[in-house]
Amino acid sequence: MKQALVVARKDLLVEFRARLLLVRVIPFALLVLVLFAVALDSEPLILRAASGLVWLTMLFSTLLLVQRTYDVETQDAALEVLLTSAVEPVNVFFGKLFAAFVQLLVLSVLLVFGAIVLYGATVSGSNVVLLVTIVVSAAWGLASVGTLYGAVVANMNGRDSLLALLALPVLAPLLIGASRATEAAFGSQTIDTASGWAWVALLAVFAVVFSAAGAAAFGALMEPEA
Amino acid sequence: MVSRSTGTTTTRVIGIAAIAVLAWVVVSAFFITPADFQQGESVRIMYAHVPAAWIAYLAFITTGITSGISLARRHRTLGFDRVAGASAEVGVLFMGLALITGSLWGRLTWGTFWQWDPRLTTTLFLFVTYVGYLAVRNIDGDPHRRAKRSAILALLAVLEIPLVHFSVVLWRSLHQEASVLNPDGDVRLDDMMLFTLFSGVVGFTLVFVWMVIHRQRLATLRDLQQGVGLDAAIAARRNEGAAIAGGGQ
Amino acid sequence: MDDIGFILASWLITLGSIGVLAFVTLRRARQLAEHVPDEAKPWL
Numbered sequence: 001m002k003q004a005l006v007v008a009r010k011d012l013l014v015e016f017r018a019r020l021l022l023v024r025v026i027p028f029a030l031l032v033l034v035l036f037a038v039a040l041d042s043e044p045l046i047l048r049a050a051s052g053l054v055w056l057t058m059l060f061s062t063l064l065l066v067q068r069t070y071d072v073e074t075q076d077a078a079l080e081v082l083l084t085s086a087v088e089p090v091n092v093f094f095g096k097l098f099a100a101f102v103q104l105l106v107l108s109v110l111l112v113f114g115a116i117v118l119y120g121a122t123v124s125g126s127n128v129v130l131l132v133t134i135v136v137s138a139a140w141g142l143a144s145v146g147t148l149y150g151a152v153v154a155n156m157n158g159r160d161s162l163l164a165l166l167a168l169p170v171l172a173p174l175l176i177g178a179s180r181a182t183e184a185a186f187g188s189q190t191i192d193t194a195s196g197w198a199w200v201a202l203l204a205v206f207a208v209v210f211s212a213a214g215a216a217a218f219g220a221l222m223e224p225e226a
Numbered sequence: 227m228v229s230r231s232t233g234t235t236t237t238r239v240i241g242i243a244a245i246a247v248l249a250w251v252v253v254s255a256f257f258i259t260p261a262d263f264q265q266g267e268s269v270r271i272m273y274a275h276v277p278a279a280w281i282a283y284l285a286f287i288t289t290g291i292t293s294g295i296s297l298a299r300r301h302r303t304l305g306f307d308r309v310a311g312a313s314a315e316v317g318v319l320f321m322g323l324a325l326i327t328g329s330l331w332g333r334l335t336w337g338t339f340w341q342w343d344p345r346l347t348t349t350l351f352l353f354v355t356y357v358g359y360l361a362v363r364n365i366d367g368d369p370h371r372r373a374k375r376s377a378i379l380a381l382l383a384v385l386e387i388p389l390v391h392f393s394v395v396l397w398r399s400l401h402q403e404a405s406v407l408n409p410d411g412d413v414r415l416d417d418m419m420l421f422t423l424f425s426g427v428v429g430f431t432l433v434f435v436w437m438v439i440h441r442q443r444l445a446t447l448r449d450l451q452q453g454v455g456l457d458a459a460i461a462a463r464r465n466e467g468a469a470i471a472g473g474g475q
Numbered sequence: 476m477d478d479i480g481f482i483l484a485s486w487l488i489t490l491g492s493i494g495v496l497a498f499v500t501l502r503r504a505r506q507l508a509e510h511v512p513d514e515a516k517p518w519l
Contacts (some may be wrong), residue, residue: 073322103383152379156365165358166379169351171387180397214387217378220297232504234518252486268478274489319496327485334478433493440500443518447507450515 003087004208005188007095011069012102014065014223020068021103032057033114043120043173050119051182054111055175061107061162062171065100068147070154079154079222089219093147100143105202112182121186130193131185133200138178141207148214170210175207177202232443234289240436247429254422268334269419271327277426279324279349281434286318286356288438293380296373304449305442307373310380311363312441314356316434321353344395351390355383369449 015021036053040046046053073079082092112135115121123131149167153159177199184196233241255273262269289310296306328346329339340346363376415423513519 042298051239103290123459148382152362152375156367158365162358162361162365164414165354165361168380169354169358169390172351173389176393202396206389209385213382217382220374222373230505230508232508232518248490255486266478266489267482270482272486274485278489316496319492323489323492325479330481330485334481338478382492423501427495433497437493437500440497440504443506443516444500444507447504447511450511451507 001091003091004094004098005064005176007082007087007092008098008102011096011099013176014072015069015099015103016077018072021106022063025064025103026107026110028064029057029061029111030114033111033118034062035124046119047121048188050115050121051186051188052175054108054115054182055138055178057111058104058108058138058178059168059171059175062100062104062142062146063167066150066167067160067163069096069100069147070150076155083222089222090215092210092222093151093214093218097140097143097147097214099139101149102141104142105135108139115186123185124187127185127187127193127196129195130200131182134178134181134185134196135205137200138174139201139206141174141203141210142171144207144210145174146212148210148217151214151218166175174203174206177206213220232440232447237436237439240432242427243433244436247425247432252420253424254418254425258262259419259422260416265335268331271331271334273422273426275324275327275331276423277430278320278327279429281354281430282317284431285313285320285434285438286352288313289317289356289359289380290384293377297377297381300374301370301377304369304373304446307369307377308442308445308449309438311360311376311445312438314359314363314380315441316437317456318353318359318360320324320355320430320434321349321374325349325353344398347394347398348387348391350385351394352383355386356455359383366452464469 033053036049036057037046038103040049043196068178070079077130083089112131118125147168148171149163152166153162156162180191181196181199181203184199251273255270259270259273261267292306292310292313296304296310299306301307332341333339359376359379362379363372365372508516
């Protein structure tokens with residue numbers, strides 16, 4: 001646990017120094033939000049699509065972020081050094097997961113605000129609790145899938161496009177769940193708050209399943225070649 | 227004289243049987259079975275579509291199981307890994323065929339090529355998932371590393387599918403839209419139609435077995451050609467031969 | 476029989492692509508089998 005926090009702190013420190021989130025991922029994500037609005041070109045349509053667009057943007061931003069984390073790691077074989085030191089692979093996994101989670105959390109909060117400002121989405125009273133739960137569980141799910149599949153493709157040629165091909169189908173349940181739940185939180189006509197919570201349950205299951213799978217698989221994936 | 231093929235008597239028998247059964251299925255599907263009372267002639271697509279979908283699922287189950295075995299045996303031999311890969315290749319082909327024939331059939335019966343119903347959507351994600359799996363397999367590198375990586379991916383896919391399916395079912399049920407026509411449900415099958423369908427499944431299963439055997443041997447050749455484990459394989463063979471010769475004395 | 480085009484297309488695509496994959500598999504196997512000694516082939 002302590003080791004995991006050390007790894008997370010290291011990842012966040014590297015991130016903070018490089019300011020990648022700030023100078024590249026956040027502007028990219030906001031740009032996508034704006035471009036969606038331009039492409040759809042109809043205010044009622046944008047409002048209706050708002051939740052889906054937020055989470056679609058999150059999916060793409062996750063890919064960007066995860067690639068970056070592993071690029072930093074694989075340069076100079078930093079990850080191998082980390083793993084040959086006394087750090088347990090499970091702790092490396094959870095450390096990286098936690099670092100990605102923090103960044104994705106920041107990004108999704110920004111995007112939700114973006115949807116409120118740019119798309120005119122509204123969140124009233126008790127739906128704030130729902131929205132916070134969605135953002136936390138979806139960010140954790142994104143971080144776990146991203147960290148796991150990033151490890152699968154680390155060190156491979158053409159890993160950027162491979163990561164998208166592998167991770168996006170896996171993230172489909174998360175996209176569906178988070179979009180529908182956020183739609184409920186934005187006070188949609190078609191989905192009530194209760195269904196919104198049902199979707200949050202799916203998001204939580206998703207996050208737990210892929211955290212566990214990642215913890216189980218990470219050691220084997222990172223094992224040095226025999 | 228170097229043997230130039232991956233065929234053996236077994237595969238030739240399976241191959242000929244597959245061709246014979248498929249020939250019968252085609253004849254029966256077009257000329258013997260009646261048109262459906264409701265769907266008319268379009269029901270003839272079913273004899274290709276349903277077996278293709280069935281084989282695709284069989285192939286992905288095979289990939290899952292052999293990947294699990296390969297991982298459990300810590301990839302001491304690459305046999306299970308190659309079967310997993312070969313099976314996924316054949317599975318992707320048949321899943322693609324099921325999607326194409328299904329959408330053609332859907333155009334005739336529903337009037338649209340695609341419906342976002344749970345089964346179709348899950349199938350589509352399944353297809354993309356295994357395309358990704360094959361993409362990872364096709365990257366050159368140490369076969370043992372490939373075996374481990376792809377076995378983990380295959381098991382993750384097994385984990386992913388129920389989640390995708392469940393979320394899509396939930397998605398479609400919360401949106402109250404017109405229920406989709408069930409392509410199998412509203413066909414009333416007589417004995418001949420059922421028998422043809424069954425023959426189709428048998429024929430495609432034979433094709434699947436033939437294809438997996440050949441592609442698995444092809445994968446072996448590919449690994450050997452890259453020089454991986456070639457010496458070891460020959461040494462093992464020689465020892466075997468020596469042991470047999472020694473035992474005979 | 477308005478649907479005959481769709482029905483034929485389904486069957487042609489199905490049988491055709493199975494045939495193509497079978498052919499490609501056999502041809503590639505022939506190419507590779509030449510370079511590998513028989514002793515290394517587990518199925519012989």
